Structures are given as C-alpha cells and as structure tokens.
Amino acid sequence: MKTTKPNLFPIYIIWYREILLYLRNHLKLFTSFFVPILILVFFGTGLKAFLPQNLLHYDFVQFFFPGILSLSCLVMVMSSTISVVWDKEFGFLKEILVAPIERWQIALGKILGATTTAVIEGALILFSAPYFGFPLSWVLYFEVLGIIFLFSYGVGGLGLFFASRISRMESFSILTQLIIAPLVFLSGALFPLNNAPLWMLNIARYNPLAYGIDALHWIFLKPIVSPSELNNLILFPFAKSLLVLIAFDFVISFLALRVFNRYLIK
Amino acid sequence: MTNPLNQNNSSEIISVEDLYKNFGPLKAVNHISFKVKKGEIFGFLGPNGAGKSTTINILCTLMKPTSGRVLIDGYDLVKQPQAVRHLIGLVFQEIILDSHLTAEENLYFHAMLYGMKQKDFILKKREVLTLCELWEKRKWKTSSFSGGMKRRLEIARALVHSPKILFLDEPTIGLDPQTRNKIWDYIFTVRKEKKMTVFLTTQYINEAEICDRIAIIDEGQIVALDSPENLKKMIGGEVIIFRTVDNDLAEKEFKKSFPEIPLKRVGGSFRIETNNGDEFLPALIKTITPRITSMELRKPTLEDVFLEITGRRIRESETEEKDHLINLDSILEFLNPFGPIFPQNNSAEEKNENNKT
Known part of the structure; x- marks a missing residue:
C-alpha cells in the first residue's frame, strides 16, 4: 500500500495545509492584500511627489519598486517558515512528526507552501507596477514571478534552516536583527550597491539575497533604462544572478532539510 | 529487521528493554524495562518530571x-x-x-498524512466522529470547541488510521472532573470496540486505578509494576492516619506499646499499615495520651503505594516553581558556526552498536 503512493503526495499534503492555513488565517490574508495597497497609495504617492525632479538620471521609484516587492515577499516567506519555531514550542509540529512520512517531505512541503504564499503576495503587488511607470506585460509578469519564486524559495530554506535550530521565540528577534537585517541592507533592495564602497560590495557578493534582487532589477529596468545606465544599477550579469539563485536554492534545500531532520528528533 | 514478516504472535505488543535517555547530565529515563500485553490498558503513574513524557x-x-x-508489535523503534x-x-x-x-x-489532514484512501477516510470519519459524539459539530472550526470537545476530537483523530496502540500522554490534564470522566468513557469504549492496546501516563491516582496494570515511575525508574489491586495488597489491608497535639510523645508511647508495628511520620501526621484496622483502632486510642486531633481509617490507595515506595507524595512536586530564567545558550545556539550542523556521530546509534556486540 505504501509503495503505490507516490513519494510526492505527503509533500503536497503539507503544502496544501500550509496554503489552507494561509487562506483561513484572515489576519495574514488581510496583510498580504494590505501591504500592496499600502505600497501603492502611501509609499508610491509619497515617493513620487518627493522625488520627481531628482538629480539622478533615472526615476528612483522605479529602482525602489523591485526592492520593495522582494522585501514584501521576504517578510511573507520568513513569517511562514519561522512559524516552525512556534509549532515546535506549542506542539503543532508533533502531530506531523509522528505521522509515517519522511522528514525531508515535511521540510520541502513547508518551504514550498511558504514560497507559494510569497508568490501570491508578489503577484498581487505586481498589479501596481503600471502605477510606478512600468509597462506591464504578461511576459514581464511571469518573468518576475519566476524570479520571485526562486528568491522566496531560497529565503524559505534559509528561514527553515534557522527555525529548525532555534528552540524558542526569544531567539527569533535576535535572528532577525543579527542575520536578516544585515542580509537585507546589503542586498541592494534599498539603495544601489554600485556606488557603495568596495568592502560593502565584497560582502554583498556573498549575500544570496543580492542576486535575487539584482535579477529583479534587471528585468524591471531593462525596458525603460538605457544599457549604459543599466550597467550602473546592476551588480551582476542576469545569467550569473539566475545561476547563483538556482544554486543557492539547491544548497539551502539540502542544508535546511538536513538540519530539520537532525534537530527535531532529540 | 528481526522479523521481516512481522509475525508477532506473542502476547506482548510493546517490549522495552534497558531503556536510557539522557539530556546532558540529566538522566530522564534511567534503565527502564517493561512489557505491555495486547489489549490491556497500561498506565504510567508518577509525579511531574518523573520521565513519563520522555518515555x-x-x-x-x-x-x-x-x-x-524497544519493539513495538515486533518492529524495532530505532530502525x-x-x-x-x-x-x-x-x-x-x-x-x-x-x-x-x-x-x-x-x-482529513491526519488521514492524508497516514496515506489513507479518500473512500476509507469517509467511512472512518463518520465512525470516529460518532464514537466521540462530534458528528453534528464536524463543520465547526475547532477554535470554537471547549476543552473537552477538543480532547475528544484529538482522540477521534488518533483513531482515524486504525492504530493498534493508542498512546495518551496525560489525556485529562487541565479538564474539569466531569469532562475527565467522559473522556475516560470514550477511552473504555474504544478499547472495548477496537480491542486496542492503550498506553497512558497520568498523575491522577483515581485514573491509574482503572488501568489493567500500572508502572509507578519516579526519577526515571520504574519502582513498582503490577495491577492496582496487587500493588495495594503490598501495603496491607488498611491504612490508619492520625494527628496528635504532641507528636513526639505519641511516637514514644506508640513504640513502647506496639514495637512490632512500623510507624511512619509524614509531615505532621502518622501512618500505620495494618491488616485489622477496626480492631487496632481502639487499642491505639487507649495507648496514646496526647489529644488526637484527627484520625482516619481507610483502604490503601495508589497514593499510599507511591508514598510507601518513595517516601513522597505524587503531586507535591507540583508546587515547585518553574525556572523562567532565559537560557542564553539556547538563544545563541543558532549563531554557533561550528555547532552540530554536521555532528561527527550519533551517540545513540553508537551505544546501540556497542550494546549488541
């Protein structure tokens, strides 16, 4: 009976549970709708009014948008995977752990579920892109969602990697301050890293988030900025970003699954 | 591995041999061995932190x-x-x-995790929800359930995939006595209808009394294992508990008159175990001159058994305050770059290997 079931079915069940919980958790659902509106109305309007005649050769809002988009997804995916800590503390995870399924299936289902919620969030935010002056086409739309998927998956893996290792919620704030914050500041989401000093650039080179955000910049800015200008805003060639992103996803899956497996059985 | 076809024809469904579990220096389970027979209700009785939950x-x-x-129905737990x-x-x-x-x-999620077919699940769902009297409320969100209903749903959920053994870890903790009795009714019904083995832990004496057999566990070790009746026979027929205004004098007088009967002081009162309490009582009252403030003659309970073996009450440890100090080690554990992401070896496996050879 066990062999007739494909191995992927438990992953699907964990994933489905994650999605159902997301849809049922009205607060979380509301936030995922609210953040795009917030970005569009307040942030977009405010920034557009503030920075129209800037000294830069490009519209800074257009540089900012991909960064904000990816950070919203990051928050979404992090909050989903970090819930493992909460699950551990209050026991919801036990019910899944005593079920006759493999640990890696649980971990993978969890990461994929979190990634899916982030992609939904990204898809919603993307609808506001025309407001910021991006010519939104279906090609662009799905290209961006593809990158968001790869990016969120990596972040999800990272989140699970840390969540499996920490045993209480207090550790979580330290985690965000010591690890997530530096990763975000050195990702190029908030300002272009090209003009940053070399030491910062060198650190950013080892930041997996930087590659995902760089790839998004490339996709968004290529149609609207001249090639020489694009070079000033992009750190890495697109192909390299894509490659690093995929490689990171593989490596972090492996590490997260391994740590998840080891730390949950005491 | 020991038996590829798993033809477990013996009457034991759980067999535990020489079990140890350490958390660093703490020996949570310190050399436990026991066997559970098919179809019985087997209880673990002991105070908080005795190792019940760990086991x-x-x-x-x-x-x-x-x-x-540990063998569960012939399968090795670790392998x-x-x-x-x-x-x-x-x-x-x-x-x-x-x-x-x-x-x-x-x-539904439970059934899917256990690889059940939709068709089987629909039949089973009705059966277990009816058994736990939740069929009418099946469309309710569980957040609107009372504590007792939640527990019943959990029991129903544990039964969905037709297990052979039902494990209950303090199933009635935090429930009011009425709900507690109801939960027990369900457990008995389940046992009767499904011929299931039930393994439970409890710190309530009256719950332990209804088990077929109980193991009394203290500080990670089994200190007694038998049916509740046999355990109580250990103590003798009756227990007399009394208090006086001057305990020291009373003790002296008692020892002089009845040197052959052991007298125990527990807190501010005395305990005597005897086989003919009703005859002994008048003699006792005559012997002791200090005024007796209270006196009780009763059949022994498992509490007495626990007291007899360990010298402590089961529930007194509850008053101990929990340590809420923040443990910096555990907060910073994920920062340790050399932490055991890739530990060299697993000590559990290693020890098992050693034990075999």
Missing part, C-alpha cells in the same frame, strides 16, 4: 533513546520508525489542533 515520546518515535531496545508510526495513534499532553480548520479538516 512516551520515545515510544512514539519523537525522541531517540540514548540506549536500549523502523516509519513502520511503528503506522501502528500508533497519539494524544498529546497539549491540545494540538489546527484551530483555523474545521473538525473534519483536522481529521
């Missing part, structure tokens, strides 16, 4: 033993955890339900 977590594959051998997981249903100490989901959906 049940090991038996449910949630923890790895430091050493020892074939997946096979064991199919055989067991579990009700945890904490209420573990997805509160955003309905009762039915909670069961």
Whole structure:
C-alpha cells in the first residue's frame, strides 16, 4: 500500500495545509492584500511627489519598486517558515512528526507552501507596477514571478534552516536583527550597491539575497533604462544572478532539510 | 529487521528493554524495562518530571533513546520508525489542533498524512466522529470547541488510521472532573470496540486505578509494576492516619506499646499499615495520651503505594516553581558556526552498536 503512493503526495499534503492555513488565517490574508495597497497609495504617492525632479538620471521609484516587492515577499516567506519555531514550542509540529512520512517531505512541503504564499503576495503587488511607470506585460509578469519564486524559495530554506535550530521565540528577534537585517541592507533592495564602497560590495557578493534582487532589477529596468545606465544599477550579469539563485536554492534545500531532520528528533 | 514478516504472535505488543535517555547530565529515563500485553490498558503513574513524557515520546518515535531496545508489535523503534508510526495513534499532553480548520479538516489532514484512501477516510470519519459524539459539530472550526470537545476530537483523530496502540500522554490534564470522566468513557469504549492496546501516563491516582496494570515511575525508574489491586495488597489491608497535639510523645508511647508495628511520620501526621484496622483502632486510642486531633481509617490507595515506595507524595512536586530564567545558550545556539550542523556521530546509534556486540 505504501509503495503505490507516490513519494510526492505527503509533500503536497503539507503544502496544501500550509496554503489552507494561509487562506483561513484572515489576519495574514488581510496583510498580504494590505501591504500592496499600502505600497501603492502611501509609499508610491509619497515617493513620487518627493522625488520627481531628482538629480539622478533615472526615476528612483522605479529602482525602489523591485526592492520593495522582494522585501514584501521576504517578510511573507520568513513569517511562514519561522512559524516552525512556534509549532515546535506549542506542539503543532508533533502531530506531523509522528505521522509515517519522511522528514525531508515535511521540510520541502513547508518551504514550498511558504514560497507559494510569497508568490501570491508578489503577484498581487505586481498589479501596481503600471502605477510606478512600468509597462506591464504578461511576459514581464511571469518573468518576475519566476524570479520571485526562486528568491522566496531560497529565503524559505534559509528561514527553515534557522527555525529548525532555534528552540524558542526569544531567539527569533535576535535572528532577525543579527542575520536578516544585515542580509537585507546589503542586498541592494534599498539603495544601489554600485556606488557603495568596495568592502560593502565584497560582502554583498556573498549575500544570496543580492542576486535575487539584482535579477529583479534587471528585468524591471531593462525596458525603460538605457544599457549604459543599466550597467550602473546592476551588480551582476542576469545569467550569473539566475545561476547563483538556482544554486543557492539547491544548497539551502539540502542544508535546511538536513538540519530539520537532525534537530527535531532529540 | 528481526522479523521481516512481522509475525508477532506473542502476547506482548510493546517490549522495552534497558531503556536510557539522557539530556546532558540529566538522566530522564534511567534503565527502564517493561512489557505491555495486547489489549490491556497500561498506565504510567508518577509525579511531574518523573520521565513519563520522555518515555512516551520515545515510544512514539519523537525522541531517540540514548540506549536500549524497544519493539513495538515486533518492529524495532530505532530502525523502523516509519513502520511503528503506522501502528500508533497519539494524544498529546497539549491540545494540538489546527484551530483555523474545521473538525473534519483536522481529521482529513491526519488521514492524508497516514496515506489513507479518500473512500476509507469517509467511512472512518463518520465512525470516529460518532464514537466521540462530534458528528453534528464536524463543520465547526475547532477554535470554537471547549476543552473537552477538543480532547475528544484529538482522540477521534488518533483513531482515524486504525492504530493498534493508542498512546495518551496525560489525556485529562487541565479538564474539569466531569469532562475527565467522559473522556475516560470514550477511552473504555474504544478499547472495548477496537480491542486496542492503550498506553497512558497520568498523575491522577483515581485514573491509574482503572488501568489493567500500572508502572509507578519516579526519577526515571520504574519502582513498582503490577495491577492496582496487587500493588495495594503490598501495603496491607488498611491504612490508619492520625494527628496528635504532641507528636513526639505519641511516637514514644506508640513504640513502647506496639514495637512490632512500623510507624511512619509524614509531615505532621502518622501512618500505620495494618491488616485489622477496626480492631487496632481502639487499642491505639487507649495507648496514646496526647489529644488526637484527627484520625482516619481507610483502604490503601495508589497514593499510599507511591508514598510507601518513595517516601513522597505524587503531586507535591507540583508546587515547585518553574525556572523562567532565559537560557542564553539556547538563544545563541543558532549563531554557533561550528555547532552540530554536521555532528561527527550519533551517540545513540553508537551505544546501540556497542550494546549488541
């Protein structure tokens, strides 16, 4: 009976549970709708009014948008995977752990579920892109969602990697301050890293988030900025970003699954 | 591995041999061996922190033993955890339900995780929900359930995949006495209808009394294992408990008159175990000159058994305050770059290897 079931079915069940919980958790659902509106109305309007005649050769809002988009997804995916800590503390995870399924299936289902919620969030935010002056086409739309998927998956893996290792919620704030914050500041989401000093650039080179955000910049800015200008805003060639992103996803899956497996059985 | 066809014809469904579990220097389970027969209700009785939950977590594959051998229906727990997981249903100490989901959906996810077919699940769902009297409320979100209803749903959920053994870790903790009795009714019905083995832990004496056999556990060790009747016979026919205004004098007088009868002081009162209490009582009253403030003659309970063996009460440890100090080690554990992401070896496996050779 066990062999007739494909191995992927438990992953699907964990994933489905994650999605159902997301849809049922009205607060979380509301936030995922609210953040795009917030970005569009307040942030977009405010920034557009503030920075129209800037000294830069490009519209800074257009540089900012991909960064904000990816950070919203990051928050979404992090909050989903970090819930493992909460699950551990209050026991919801036990019910899944005593079920006759493999640990890696649980971990993978969890990461994929979190990634899916982030992609939904990204898809919603993307609808506001025309407001910021991006010519939104279906090609662009799905290209961006593809990158968001790869990016969120990596972040999800990272989140699970840390969540499996920490045993209480207090550790979580330290985690965000010591690890997530530096990763975000050195990702190029908030300002272009090209003009940053070399030491910062060198650190950013080892930041997996930087590659995902760089790839998004490339996709968004290529149609609207001249090639020489694009070079000033992009750190890495697109192909390299894509490659690093995929490689990171593989490596972090492996590490997260391994740590998840080891730390949950005491 | 020991028996590929798993023809477990013996009458034992759980067999635990030389089980140890250490958490650093703490010996949570310190050399435990016992066997549980098919179809019996087997109870673990002991105070908080005695190792009850640790043992049940090991038996449910949630923890790895430091050493020892556990067979569940012929399957080795460490080597074939997946096979064991199919055989067991579990009700945890904490209420573990997805509160955003309905009762039915909670069961559905459980069934899917256990690889049940939709068709089987629909039949089984009706059966277990009816048994636990939740069929009418199956479309309710569990967040609207009362504590007792949640527990019943958890029992229903543990039964969905037709396990051979039902594990209950303090199933009635935090419930009022009325609900508690009802939960017990369900457990008995389940046992009777499904011919299931039930393994439970409890710190309530009256709950332990209804088990077929109980193991009294203290400080990680089994200090007694038998049926409640036999355990109580250990003590003798009756227990007399009395208090006087001057305990020291009373003790002196008692020892002078009845040197052959052991007298125990527990807190501010005396305990005597005797076989003919009603005859002994008048003699006792005559002997002791200090005024007697209270006196009680009763049949022994498991509490007396526990007291007799360990010299302590079961529930007194409850008053101890929990240590809420923040443990910096555990907060910073994930920062340690050399932490055991890739530990060299697993001590549990290693010890098991050593034990075999």
